[in-house]
Each structure stands twice: as structure tokens, then as C-alpha cells.
Amino acid sequence: MAFKKWIAESFPVDQEAFIKLTAEPIPNHLKRWWWGLGGTPMYMFFVQVITGIMLVFYYVPEADKAYQSISYITNEADFGWFIRSIHRWSSNIMIAALILHMMRVFFTQTYRRPREMNWMFGVVLFLLTLMFGFTGYSLIFEQMSYWAMKVGTGIASATPFIGEWMGDFIRGGSEIGQSTLTRFYLFHIVLLPMITALAIGVHVYLIRAHGVSELKFKGDENEEKKSFPLFPDHVYTELIMVTVIMVILVTLALLFPAQLGEEANPNKTPLHIKPEWYFYPVFRWLKVTNLTVGILGPIFFIFILFLWPFIDRFFEKRLPGKEVSFWIGVIGMLTITFFFLLEIIGH
């Protein structure tokens, strides 16, 4: 009892506030598990933080040693291949889950007032995740990742007005080299995690502050209660989902472990170069457009995506009930899928 008293004194927690916090009403539609996948990217982020810390024990961020250190992790360190595979697969699942989550929010229009700001934080989180993917892939310093880094920083350099400064800033000079690796390492393991953790915090806080948006389904009208408590009901559902996702993650890591290509050769661009799958649409877009359009296109897309809640409101006021947003979303998805498939078939 004395210990319990000491804990209560030295770590005072408002019991009532805590109970209130865990009893947040969750709308009934979340009883259907497939509507509760929005937390997946966050779980994957935790997995990446843990596996990332483990990888840092052996990774050497030096241009002439980085590849060898990854080779050591993959081929010699105990369970290294598994940790690296989990890290790689969790990043892929995180991006895929984010895309699906954003599509869900877009097509159910839950970004509408008062949740505009949270949608914008969501878009920022998506961009941060892509930056994670890009910087992490580059750290391997294999042929493919080296040239992806070359193209990626080339895109930054070709951006109108601020491009030259931005490209040099990201690379740490006009060429890819040790400074680039140092900067990418810093971005990947310090700056991006810090900013992402903060943005996730705000995103989750805003979800709590606004409450989870309620979706109506046929058959739900007869239910007496409109919601159920976060704890224990929804927490259990989430835990089951985490377990299932972890099983999928481990299975993928076991069946398709992360590979290591040829070491980076700055003088020889491989004949068949490809970025990670999530950059396929942009990569194909850059092949079929001139440089300025190629770069301004994705920037414009992100800009539109970021401000979508306000654009949607504009359409809804001018053309009420015409579902303009829905059809723009469909056209946007089809265009991205078209460029994605074109890149797959193109080789």
C-alpha cells in the first residue's frame, strides 16, 4: 500500500480524467474492422522506429563504407536480414496503408469542416513518409538507390526559383557524395522522425478533439446506441488488427527478404533504372513531359491535395449535389493508376 501511495504522490494522475480519456465514444461503423485501418501507418511507424534503432547499431554513414555495412547487416549480423526486411516491408506497408487511408477519407469526404486542418496534417504526414522512403532507400548506397538519389536531388535542383539552393542544400554540394550521405542520414534518423512524431501527435489529437467522424450504414438505424467506448471494445479490435498486420509483415519479411543490389557506381547509370513502386507514377510522368511540366505537375498535385477541403467546399457551393469531388477523385485515381501501370508495363 505504501508503494501505491508513493506512486500516487510522485506521479499524480487525475483518475477521472484518465477514465474519460479512455472512454471516448467510437461510432458504430468502426465495429466493422476494415473501417479501423487508419491506425496502421502509426503502428508501422513504431515498428520502423524500433527496427531503425537496431539498424543504426551497425550502419556506417560513410560513402565508402555504407554499402559494406548494409552487406554486413544482411549477410553476417545475427538476424540482420530479418530486422532489415521488417524495416523495409513496414515502410512499404506504411505507404500503402496511408494511400488507402487517404482514399477512404477523400471518398467519404470526412475532411470537411471542421476537419480541414487534420486533412492538411494528413497530407504533410504522407509527404514525410515519402521522404522517409526516399532517404532510407538512398542510404543503402547500391546502384539503384544511388541513381534514385541522383534523380531525386536532380528534381529538387530543377524546381523553379529555389531549385538550385534546394538541390545543393539536400546534397550538401553540387554532387552526390559524403556530404549527401551525412545529410540523408540526419534527415532519416533525426529530423524526419522528430517532425513525423510531432505531426502524428497533432493528427491524433485533432481526431480526439473533433471526435471520429460518423458514417451511416444500412441496418445501423435500429441500433439503440450510436457509439461504443474506446476502452476496452475498440482497443481490443485494434490489438487484433495489430496482431494480424504483424503476422502479414513477418510473413512478407520471411518470404521476400530485403535484397542488396550492386554497389553504387557514380560513373555508370544502370541500363534499367527504377525507383520504389510508390514513385512509379512520377517517374513515368517525368519521361513523358518536359522538365518544367514534369516537376511542376507533382507540385501542383500536392498543392491541390493539400487544399482539397477548401476546393471541395467551393464546388459544393457552386454545384451542390453534383458530386464533383467524387468524380475528380475518380479521375485523379485513374490517372495515377494509369501512369503506375504504364511504368510496370513499360519495362
Added chain:
Amino acid sequence: MDRRDALKSLFAFIPLGAAFAGITAMGVGFISPNKREVERRIFTIHLDELEINATRRFKDLRGRDLMIVRTGENEVKALSTVCTHLGCTVSWQDDKQQFYCPCHQGIFDKDGKVLSGPPPRPLDNYKVELDGKNVFIYFKDTEG
């Protein structure tokens, strides 16, 4: 807030804001890489070592590939093999007499002019100077 308080906050925030702006500017200056470039004139090859229409590969001071082509009796061209689209290295296709960039399928002719694909301009030329039969090229280098 009365006038006295407003004045007090103004006096407190102006130096603080200026200090913050100064520190931020210093910080941005610190993390932005230096770009003090110098041009160096380097001897590369003697004309007797290169027949007319023959090519030879070299590296510049930053380790980038370039190709030297003897285009006439006393004419030499030095062409960068860095694609002007997004910086990949182009490869010479002898059978087609063209440069090919595998990143986004840019194609250049033997003079570096764009034949097809997204590159926005021809391959870059290095400044070449002949001193008798000695070929000198001007390379850019970072000072320090």
C-alpha cells in the same frame, strides 16, 4: 493593453525578434553548402594521341565523366556525359552513333544535341583550349 504596456512589449520583442532572425540566418548559412567555385585549366591529351573522329573518356575534377572528341585537324570538343535532364550518366551507343540516358530515355546525337526524350538542353560542353598540340580543358572545382 495600455500604451505603456504596448511600448514595453515592443521593446522586448523587437530585439528578441531581431536576434532570432539573425540566429536563423546564421543557421541557414551554416547548413547551406559553400559554393565558391574556381576554374582550373588542366592538360588532358596531346593531339597526336587522338585521331580525327576518335573519342577518349576522361573524368573532371568532381569525378564526372566527359568525352573528348577530335572533330578536325585542330579542333577538339569536350562533351559532358551527364544528362541535362536529371543528372544520370549517358552511355555512348556506337552502333547508333548516339548518347542514351537510361533514366528517362533521353537521346542525344554525337554533338550532344537532343534527339528525343525529356532533356531540356544539349549535353554541356567544356571549354577547350589548344596550346600547340596540347589540349587543355577548363574544369570547375570547389575552392578550399
